[in-house]
Amino acid sequence: MPTMNVIQAVNDALRTEMRRDANVVVLGEDVGRFGGVFRATQGLHDEFGADRVIDTPLAEGGIIGTAVGMALYGLRPVPEIQFADFIFPAMDQLVNEVAKYRYRSGGQYACPMVIRSPYGGGIRGGHYHSQSPEAHFIHTAGLKVVVPSNPYDAKGLLISAIRDPDPVLFFEPKRVYRAAKGEVPEGEYEIPLGQARVTREGSQITVIAWGAMWHEADQAVREAAEAGLDCELLDLRSLQPLDVDAIERSVRKTGRAVIVHEAPRTCGFGAELSALIQERCFLSLEAPITRVTGFDTPFPYTLEAEYLPRAPRILRALREVAAF
């Protein structure tokens, strides 16, 4: 099995789906001959041509708006937004159009598409190249939101997302774009949306993370194990649909939950997870559900290490929750 990083896995998934289905097209800024600023679409323009790998003018609202028309007319567009931070000019198309097209037409129409975008900090990118905007979209009914943490999941989830009948936002953890490597099968395989993965079994605390922060959580959980604390780690992979059963199962077992995300805390997805756990596992809980997150500030430049919920901060929370 070949070893790939996350970008290569994304590239491989796109190529696999474009070979399988002539309706799959890629569009966005710099995605054509250049192959994207992170090289995720490298080689696709050569193989599939300028009609299926489209360099657009610089306008995210235009990218998503035209993708709606393409999807309505039977193509399966995979627009790229160069950085998740630049998705906001397309917000109206996403929130009022993409998300509601099926609903507002009573199911006569649908606009399935996969909006790929690198997200997250830790790359010295300041606040316009670091944000994690997943909560905005989870909060918008009609959109699915997927965040892989490793190459194997990235490929399998992207293939499923492209085949999904609903619009999917696919946020790629750019901090580990090259650092996260692993074996990735050749050819097609799907990882169904809505299935979390237990990446470490444990009995004392359930730790919930996704994307780049899964790696921080994983490190914290390992360090905790050395200190005699036995944690279970869940990689959610898909935030909407959410594998609430996996969360419930784990928290009923451990009685404790720590949620990690790098977006700001207030109204971050951790707030929703915390509410769900409280509603479903109230009688199993032995400590307050705890969030380790980015702070309620824009993403900073110099103090980004301080801002990010890195392993030391997670470990500290694990100790506190265990001692409660």
Next chain:
Amino acid sequence: MRREIHQNLVKRNGHGGQNGHAMPELPPFAQRPAPHRPEKEFPLETVLADDGSADLSRLHLPAERLVSLYRLMVLNRLLDERMIQLQRQGRIGFYIGSIGEEATVLGAAAAMADQDWIFPCYREHGAALLRGLPLQRFLCDLLGNSGDLMLGHQMPCHEAFAAGRFASISSPIATQIPQAVGAGWAARIKGDDMVPLVYFGEGATSANDFHTGLNFAGVRKVPVVFVCRNNGWAISVPRERQTAAVTFAEKALGYGMRGERVDGNDLLAVYEATRLARARAHAGEGPTLIECVTYRMEGHSTSDDPRAYRAPELVEPWRKKDPILRLKAHLAWRGLLSEADDAALREQAQAEILAAMREAEALPPKPPLESLFQGVYAEPLWQQREQLEELRAAVDADPRAARLREEG
């Protein structure tokens, strides 16, 4: 009733009117020529000839000012070159500069009045220096250190300098365009003589905010000067993929404003076009869109390698049109600058950059922890006060919480 009006209009105009406005006599639809020929209607205006000569009657810059602008262009160039080097050495995180575009940046800024606001894109550091941003402060911004005016909040090259009426740089493309229109509008409401200058790349003309900004300004004849730096590229996308229009200047027509197309590597032409645009705006004649035709000589930024999408041959012809060489030839032609003067001025600029860098690097590399929460709101909320305490405790307990990587 409606029908009657329509028929009257048809009679008056010969072929039907547009919303009741009289239209000129035109040949029948099928035989009408293409509406306009942009390369004729928007000729590339140049003042500086190749040999450095110029029609001095078209110059409105005193000799002394011209030499000081030349000095600033050189400083800007040397600064860009040096910072690209420092980025490669890992001493700064990122850099985006204006190599080849100095005449556009500085020519436009120099033509505005002191009280005029500048709404920059992200290559206009020269304009910030012109407005008095100390070099050492700019370098602190690049380092994001304790001397940074932005408190380490912004990426390198995203400076704001209120004392010089230089607005805050944002990465999202084109957002500054309607903002500049708002500022010009506000000045008119308040009765102030203030005309904003707004810069953007040709890629930005595809963005919604470009349309919105120009449309608002056109409708209300807002005093504002739009400077489009057409440097040929938006990262890897060539200008032909941004617009099917022949020029960017002609877009002005659709917004009911005046458009100009100037040689963006000719400081005198950029200056002159901007000066006139400012004068018209001030006189109540509305906004102007100035397309400055120039070229991005380097990669998009230090994160980019243009060899992946741009043949080096494309860049070569532009080396001869280097805006600094062209102004230098002009200064020599007028006897305002000798080779020795030029060498001395370069040496001085290098020394200034080195000294400023030394000073900037001597400052503590990180602003204090509380700066993370400063300026989110005018006063921090309870969440932020709590979170600052949480952060302090975490960093005190384990200093790794303040490092990006374990080894770092």
